[in-house]
Amino acid sequence: MQTNLLSRPTSAKSTSMSDKINHPQLCQWLESVASNRDKEAFTHLFQFFAPKILRIARGKFPNEAQANEVVQDTMSNVWRKAHLFNQEKGAATTWVYTVMRNITFDMLRKIQGNKEDNLSDDIWPIAEKMSSEAEVFDDHLEHANLLSVIEELPQAQQDVVKGFYFREMSQEQLAVHLNLPLGTVKSRLRLALGKLKVQLGEEHD
Amino acid sequence: MINHHPKFELIKAFVNGDLPASLSAGVAIHADMCPVCQQTIAQFTEQVAETSFEEEYLDRFIVDDNEALDAVAAIDFDHMIDEIVQSSDISIALPKVEKTISFDDKIYTIPTALNSMELGKHAHIGKLTRARIQLNENEIHTSLLHIQPGGGVPEHTHKGFELTVLLAGSFHDESGEYVKGDFIMLDSSHQHHPISTNGCLCYTVANDALHFTQGINKLLNPIGSFIY
Structure with a gap:
């Protein structure tokens, strides 16, 4: 039996129906994944981001399996690379967006150009300076x-x-x-x- | 001082991930040397990210609400979460490896955006040396172009577009002098005859007008009207 995420009650109200994004909360969850491998915090992040990533990916990939792959790969990277997130350099949403955009870019290139060269992290570094100070x-x-x-x-x-x-x-x-x-x-x-x-x-x- | 920058339409398409790899790398190389564009990109990325993950914005994607909900429910998210958190791997950010390339005994650092790209053999024509970058983008050809002191490119027009990002040295044409970091996008309305008095290295992207078909239009869809 599959769980429908949307019907599940969540402890963080800010992530459910509001238009306003609770940035400090997202940052805290990311930090918690980074420093404690906190599975609960990751589940919260997943519930916030995954349905949105899926909808965006469905706009770029007509193929359902490919859109699912974008969700899977983006969220795995969030899990594995959370320690590279630095909240002083930008919002959690910006960081997750970068991860998602990079995965989408490499996948589209693979499909359209038949090249598996994964160029995105060179073009848009995930863990790099955003300020030139x-x-x-x-x-x-x-x-x-x-x-x-x-x-x-x-x-x-x-x-x-x-x-x-x-x-x-x-x-x-x-x-x-x-x-x-x-x-x-x-x-x-x-x-x-x-x-x-x-x-x-x-x-x- | 850098005088030539990508237009905002191009930066937008860059941030959205809608440009082909060749042009994306061109914008990234320029931004690496240009604090102004770097900041524009950072700010725009933040905005796009914010709106991407807001509910209201996402509602615009939903044509048929039920269908979208079905799509979301069709993935077993719980299973996906379990699978992901099972992995104890973490990705370590490796220090950037600096790659170099030499042209006529001069050694240049390759911009990091090009680090994973495959470079072809050098081809020489007079004072010009060209190394193709193998990106498999059909009509779009990407290269590193080295010009020896006193060399130049014969007068030509562009039937499609031609992007030049100056990586080292300088050159000039009828419109003026260009320096390291300049992002020069030309289209068919331009006619020029670049000459490099002291030599230079450029990153160039051009499409072959002869094979100019719908394929490229698709690839450049979001900025089609801007480039052509």
Whole structure:
């Protein structure tokens, strides 16, 4: 038996029938998905966005299966890339729109041009500066630099550092998530941070 | 200073994802170098996103209300949610890899918008070197065009359109001087003879008027009247 989303009561009134979008609420849900892998928050996001994405996609793809694919792919990306959302750089709606537009663009290109080259994220970067202020730019350089250093760590240490640093998971959460003893997580993190300090310290001299 | 920008109609189509990849990349390359257009794009994207996800706006799409509701109900959303949250993968934003290309011993950084595009072999004609970008867009041809100091393109008109985004160096024609970042869109009313005194590298998009058919009209539908 399939559930009709529209008839389901929702705890957040703002997402149901109002024309006004509750931006702080959407941001909070996205942040919650990013930092805690919060399935309930994701379900709220899904209920807000999925029916709308579906209707928009139906306007671009006459084929029902393709429109469904846009919903599926957009919402999976929201789940997997929520940590790349930065509310200081724009609204949650803008970010989800970008994800949806990019997926639609790549799919149309695949259908019309028979090319599976997925160019959209190069043309419209998902996690990129939206402002050209110097300060923001500096921060991005720093971020890119840090990332390239992290990529040089052994895979096991990378997993721990990325979880801890980018998803702000606690060591305990990481242990559960990676299915490792807490002591292992702690020692990998210590090792990795030691290496990073040396690397970044050298480059900052 | 950058003097030539995409028209707002083009920026709108860019944000909506309605332009072919060649022109989308052209706008993205320009915006990367132009804070003014970057801001216009950011603001317009925010507006489009806001209206896209408002109920009232969406109602306009609904021709037959029941049919739309059926369509929504026909997907098993619960199943989709379950499937998605089962995955523990997260996508890490990788640092941008800088790609380069060399023309006549000079090395240039390729704009990030072109990072995943396939480049063809270099073809030389006098002081011009051209590398085709393989985008499979039928009548639309996209290239990187390098002009050695003192080189130029013979006088020509455009039967369709021709976009030039200046990536490095400068050139001039009858209408004036163009610099790095300029977004130059010409149509059939233009006749020009560009010359580059000090050399330059351009990103060019042009359609072949001979094969100009309905296919392209469809592709460029939202801005058809603007370009032709």
